[in-house]
Amino acid sequence: MSLTVLLLLLMLGAALVGAYPITFGEFFAALGRWFAGETTQDKINTVLFDIRLPRVFAAVVVGAAVAAAGAAYQTLFRNPLVSPDILGVSTGAGLGAVLGIFLSLPVAAIQLSAFVVGLATVGTVYAIAALVHGREPVLVLVLAGVVVGALAGAAISLLKILADPYDQLPAIVFWLLGSLSAIRKGEVWAAIPLVLIGLLPLVVLRWRINVLSLGDEEAKALGVETGRLRLIVIAAATLITASVVAISGVIGWVGLVIPHIARMAVGPSFDRLLPTATLLGASYLLIVDTLARTMARIEVPIGILTAIIGAPFFLWLLARGREGWS
Amino acid sequence: MRVRLAAHGLGFGYGATPIGRNIDMDLRAGEVFCLLGPNGSGKTTLFKTLLGLLPAQAGKVVVDGTPLTELSRQEIARRIAYVPQAHTAHFPFRVIDMVVMGRTAHLSLFAAPTSIDRQRAREALALLGIAQLADREYTRISGGQRQLALVARALVQDAPAIVMDEPTANLDFGNQVIVLSEVKRLAARGLAVLLSTHDPDHAFSIASRVALLDQGKLVDQGVPQTVLTSDKLKSVYGIDVIVGRLANGQTVCAPTYRS
Numbered sequence: 356m357s358l359t360v361l362l363l364l365l366m367l368g369a370a371l372v373g374a375y376p377i378t379f380g381e382f383f384a385a386l387g388r389w390f391a392g393e394t395t396q397d398k399i400n401t402v403l404f405d406i407r408l409p410r411v412f413a414a415v416v417v418g419a420a421v422a423a424a425g426a427a428y429q430t431l432f433r434n435p436l437v438s439p440d441i442l443g444v445s446t447g448a449g450l451g452a453v454l455g456i457f458l459s460l461p462v463a464a465i466q467l468s469a470f471v472v473g474l475a476t477v478g479t480v481y482a483i484a485a486l487v488h489g490r491e492p493v494l495v496l497v498l499a500g501v502v503v504g505a506l507a508g509a510a511i512s513l514l515k516i517l518a519d520p521y522d523q524l525p526a527i528v529f530w531l532l533g534s535l536s537a538i539r540k541g542e543v544w545a546a547i548p549l550v551l552i553g554l555l556p557l558v559v560l561r562w563r564i565n566v567l568s569l570g571d572e573e574a575k576a577l578g579v580e581t582g583r584l585r586l587i588v589i590a591a592a593t594l595i596t597a598s599v600v601a602i603s604g605v606i607g608w609v610g611l612v613i614p615h616i617a618r619m620a621v622g623p624s625f626d627r628l629l630p631t632a633t634l635l636g637a638s639y640l641l642i643v644d645t646l647a648r649t650m651a652r653i654e655v656p657i658g659i660l661t662a663i664i665g666a667p668f669f670l671w672l673l674a675r676g677r678e679g680w681s
Numbered sequence: 682m683r684v685r686l687a688a689h690g691l692g693f694g695y696g697a698t699p700i701g702r703n704i705d706m707d708l709r710a711g712e713v714f715c716l717l718g719p720n721g722s723g724k725t726t727l728f729k730t731l732l733g734l735l736p737a738q739a740g741k742v743v744v745d746g747t748p749l750t751e752l753s754r755q756e757i758a759r760r761i762a763y764v765p766q767a768h769t770a771h772f773p774f775r776v777i778d779m780v781v782m783g784r785t786a787h788l789s790l791f792a793a794p795t796s797i798d799r800q801r802a803r804e805a806l807a808l809l810g811i812a813q814l815a816d817r818e819y820t821r822i823s824g825g826q827r828q829l830a831l832v833a834r835a836l837v838q839d840a841p842a843i844v845m846d847e848p849t850a851n852l853d854f855g856n857q858v859i860v861l862s863e864v865k866r867l868a869a870r871g872l873a874v875l876l877s878t879h880d881p882d883h884a885f886s887i888a889s890r891v892a893l894l895d896q897g898k899l900v901d902q903g904v905p906q907t908v909l910t911s912d913k914l915k916s917v918y919g920i921d922v923i924v925g926r927l928a929n930g931q932t933v934c935a936p937t938y939r940s
Binding site for chain 2: 430433434435488559560561562563565566568569572573575576577578579580581618622623624626
């Protein structure tokens with residue numbers, strides 16, 4: 356509850372600051388006009404509704420999505436060091452986007468390509484794991500993810516070499532760094548329903564997912580159809596991640612670090628962890644993105660900032676010992 | 682007495698590798714059935730096969746008259762509860778959270794436990810004398826306390842049969858007696874309990890029937906006094922054992938130590 360309030364306050368604050376500052380009065384006046392259905396095209400309206408608010412919502416959706424997917428994966432794989440791209444969704448989406456840029460496709464097609472190849476990559480990983488009949492289905496999944504991710508990474512490198520160094524290569528590098536600076540209204544509205552569709556099964560199945568964190572055999576003995584549930588969680592988390600990676604590029608560390616902080620706050624039980632991680636992730640990425648666009652004259656890609664903040668924080672977690680999650 | 686769980690010509694093992702063959706046994710309501718056998722004789726693998734966690738390589742398992750393969754996981758969990766060997770969890774769940782997971786098979790697919798379920802979990806902890814651990818982290822209590830918590834979790838599962846894999850393995854002398862006394866009370870209430878142990882004395886104290894498993898085969902089964910003789914214990918464990926009777930009528934085993 357308090358996290359929801361915090362997020363709303365942060366969203367208000369983020370909507371006001373920027374290269375063109377907006378005051379409280381102007382903000383609510385513009386909001387009032389919007390509710391009344393007036394369509395005056397003054398500068399405030401353009402900045403607020405076409406540039407600033409889409410970006411604020413984008414940061415919220417992307418942050419919430421990767422944190423929720425990260426929390427689900429850490430619970431599913433019983434490993435607090437797992438991030439949402441463990442099964443290769445981000446690398447796959449990266450390959451899709453790079454392919455789109457390489458073929459000089461329009462922006463919407465690049466995003467669609469990122470989304471589809473991201474889903475297809477995880478689908479391939481899951482199919483490989485299903486074909487390998489091992490005693491440890493989770494381990495086989497992770498290893499298949501590493502292998503397929505490495506192949507996708509190799510394909511990305513190949514396309515980078517083949518790409519036009521003056522036109523395509525900078526676009527590829529910029530995309531892979533992750534950024535919300537080029538985000539447009541339509542992209543945010545397209546991503547939100549997909550993220551919500553992915554979140555729904557995680558919310559309604561929260562208790563079964565919690566039991567799954569005891570491991571396959573114990574969860575089965577407690578009455579959980581583990582194979583089916585694992586497939587649902589992977590599909591949901593992949594849909595969530597692919598939807599946002601397609602519009603933001605690869606923004607690392609959020610899906611790894613935020614679930615950790617949430618677990619410190621509310622414990623490992625997934626029914627409490629999921630909402631906390633989701634709200635924290637949204638707030639965190641909104642703060643970082645607002646810093647990214649206000650801090651310096653040149654905007655720093657947000658993927659670099661999340662890594663600069665996330666990596667030392669993670670080291671600190673390691674230095675604290677296993678206390679936080681053992 | 683009603684047969685809760687039965688194995689007919691059961692073969693078990695991992696993958697295609699056979700570990701045990703031709704297991705015929707049944708577990709009846711109101712009895713404690715004790716499985717004894719040396720390390721590596723296949724006790725845990727047999728239990729996992731009886732619970733459907735591993736597929737049977739031959740023969741079949743029947744639960745309450747229905748073949749195991751025809752039941753969903755939820756239906757199995759409502760009929761048989763499983764107490765695994767005490768383990769460490771990967772995440773620091775509170776003890777109460779761990780115990781309440783035993784209610785899962787009784788919840789609908791989209792539901793989470795209610796306050797009634799939590800109350801049941803607290804009662805089960807109280808029954809085993811560890812109510813004060815409810816809000817502690819499962820990862821920070823002793824192995825014996827974890828074992829008791831897992832027994833509590835099996836109790837709230839409300840299944841008519843419980844399978845316990847070495848429930849006394851990590852317990853001190855006193856806690857062993859607490860858990861085994863609780864097992865005896867459960868059986869007196871009509872539950873069927875199948876448990877493995879390394880201590881023949883446990884079988885003498887609480888088992889109505891006992892089976893000896895050696896290299897994947899059931900060497901013998903029946904009442905403890907006929908199965909756990911010094912000859913049979915010697916042939917399975919390779920040590921000399923004196924089986925004697927105390928003044929109070931209790932039967933006990935005493936191994937002979939070589940000097």
